[in-house]
Amino acid sequence: MSWHYVENGQQKGPVQDVDIERLIAAGAIGPETLVWREGMADWQAYREVSAPSVRGIPTDTSGARAASAGAFCGQCGRLFAPEDMLRFEGAYVCAACKPAFFQRLKEGSHFATARNYAGFKIRLGAKLIDYVILWVAQMAFALLIAVFFRQASSSTIAAQIPLMLMQLLFAAAYTCWFLVKFGATPGKMACGLKVITAEGGPITFGRALGRHFAEFLSGMILAIGYIMAAFDKEKRSLHDRICNTRVVRA
Ligand SMILES: [Zn+2]
Known part of the structure; x- marks a missing residue:
């Protein structure tokens, strides 16, 4: 074929x-x-x-x-030829992840927890970095719009709603594009984190978008959706549970 x-x-x-x-x-x-x-x-x-x-x-x-x-490494989520990987209890481990994987096994952690899940604090740090990046980008964008609209029309309120929509769209595009392309937003990359599926594969655009909006839910309930990650065995937040994703140390 x-x-x-x-x-x-x-x-x-x-x-x-x-x-x-x-x-x-x-x-x-x-x-x-x-x-x-x-x-x-x-x-x-x-x-x-x-x-x-x-x-x-x-x-x-x-x-x-x-x-x-090809098969995905259950630890880092990258694609390799199966013969280049180690098979362990039904999951693949790539050559690069092998030493750390065995180290954790030796330390007695079960396979389910052998994956290096990222905890609440480091994820909060990554989130803050993304917030700052998005805030700066959106302020710059808002400034451009303000300058443009002041010349084009006297009504600034008319510019507010499309501007807010643009910012929502921009945040969604930022998150999804980076998650699909690199498996991590710049904030997560800076903290050495990666978002993968429960099976260890990369996340699709649809899942990334769903996760982005599920995050609103996590934030809405007094951020309890985020805090859940601190008390979960696999360190899942509410949006990780909804979208069946995990955040690991890359
Ligand atoms: Zn790997």
Whole structure:
């Protein structure tokens, strides 16, 4: 079965199943790379095709071989070829995560807690950094709008509502773009944190957006949704529970 994929905005291929593994190892195909093969209605991110639960994709033997071409490290969430990883109790661990993983195992932590979940305090720190970045960006944006609207019209109130909507949209775009692209917002990156799914994979745009709005809920109830992370075994906040995500130390 031959595949096509998109690299730097250009369609590449056809390549065979065996080539896919080589391309993953070379870094040309990652979890977010769009791939297509005959029989698929549309291009899909590689991670969706490699998931067994994808609807509409025949699970013939060649499909099964492609599905085994890559797996996500349960610790850092990056995609690797399975033969480059260690399999432990049904989960994969990549070479880079192996030493820390075994160190934690030796210290007696159970596999469920062997993942290095990020605690409430470091996450609060990351949140504050993101707030400052967003605040500065939004102030600069508001200033630009104010200057523009003063010249265009005398009504500043008319500019307030679209401005607020723009700021909401900007915050959502900031969070989602960074989470999908890097698995972390700049604040989380600065604190060495990463958001992953419960299975250890990267989070999709839909999940990132859902998580962003679920966070409003966490904040609304006197920030109890955030504080929940301090008392959870897997350090989940309310929005982590809603979206089935985890925050780990990258
Ligand atoms: Zn890893």
